[in-house]
Amino acid sequence: MNSLSIFSNREDLRAVVDRLYTYLRLSFAGYSIPGNMAEFVLAEVRGGESLCTYDFVDVISSGRNVGWQVKSTRSTTPVTWKRAKLENQQELMRRSETPTGVQDLGDRILEFCNAHAIESLEKYDLEEIGYARLVAHQDRTITYFERRLISRVQPTLFEPRDFTWKWSKSKTRRPGAKEQLSALHGFSDSGDKWFAWHGRGENQLHFCGESTWWPSSGDRHSLTFRLPEPRERVSLDTLSKLLVRLDAEGGPD
Numbered sequence: 001m002n003s004l005s006i007f008s009n010r011e012d013l014r015a016v017v018d019r020l021y022t023y024l025r026l027s028f029a030g031y032s033i034p035g036n037m038a039e040f041v042l043a044e045v046r047g048g049e050s051l052c053t054y055d056f057v058d059v060i061s062s063g064r065n066v067g068w069q070v071k072s073t074r075s076t077t078p079v080t081w082k083r084a085k086l087e088n089q090q091e092l093m094r095r096s097e098t099p100t101g102v103q104d105l106g107d108r109i110l111e112f113c114n115a116h117a118i119e120s121l122e123k124y125d126l127e128e129i130g131y132a133r134l135v136a137h138q139d140r141t142i143t144y145f146e147r148r149l150i151s152r153v154q155p156t157l158f159e160p161r162d163f164t165w166k167w168s169k170s171k172t173r174r175p176g177a178k179e180q181l182s183a184l185h186g187f188s189d190s191g192d193k194w195f196a197w198h199g200r201g202e203n204q205l206h207f208c209g210e211s212t213w214w215p216s217s218g219d220r221h222s223l224t225f226r227l228p229e230p231r232e233r234v235s236l237d238t239l240s241k242l243l244v245r246l247d248a249e250g251g252p253d
Contacts, residue, residue, distance in 0.1 A: 004061045006130030015045045017223045025228045027235050038072045057120040065127045072134035078206040084112050085203045106165030110158040117157045145215045145222030
């Protein structure tokens with residue numbers, strides 16, 4: 001099995017960004033990049049495969065020894081890490097009304113996440129899994145970066161003992177609105193909120209502390225680029241004419 005690093009070299013980083021920028025030039029693309037588009041681009045540049053499954057890993061290399069979890073959101077949007085539906089969930093939630101029980105529930109959530117990641121290591125015979133992330137900032141720039149998540153040597157994604165948990169209070173957003181159910185919040189040792197689990201709703205686990213993973217300026221595993229200006233965008237009419245011309249010239253079927 002050939003070894004392949006989860007980190008793209010500068011040429012591949014530029015290739016990823018160039019393809020994503022080209023996509024954003026299309027008039028119908030809006031100003032955000034869907035996760036499946038990011039997966040497709042990463043797979044193409046790194047000679048891999050976009051899995052299109054609900055597994056932890058989204059893209060794997062052709063040699064299948066490394067893979068990537070891919071996320072793409074606006075900077076102000078919480079990252080939904082996954083839907084965390086636990087075994088014996090109702091009993092765990094009932095017991096979580098006590099200090100010991102609430103910590104046990106939080107630990108189980110992170111153990112669930114860890115097990116899901118390790119499952120992909122085993123299923124696809126990977127040596128390590130990285131994180132490929134697109135962040136759309138409010139200043140009309142987008143950052144793409146990569147980081148290492150887990151490996152066979154260090155398979156633990158989140159260490160449960162590093163977090164404490166407590167339930168938030170349920171609240172109503174506005175008069176006549178549906179009650180917003182309480183969520184279980186996980187806090188790091190520094191007191192920052194890292195997780196919000198909506199186990200009384202649809203079980204989404206929001207990774208609120210994900211911004212701590214964002215790279216600093218000049219990080220060699222990241223690139224930041226600006227959104228295309230309106231004059232740089234390609235209209236649907238222009239694209240249609242181009243495709244017609246390519247077809248007439250014997251372009252790709």
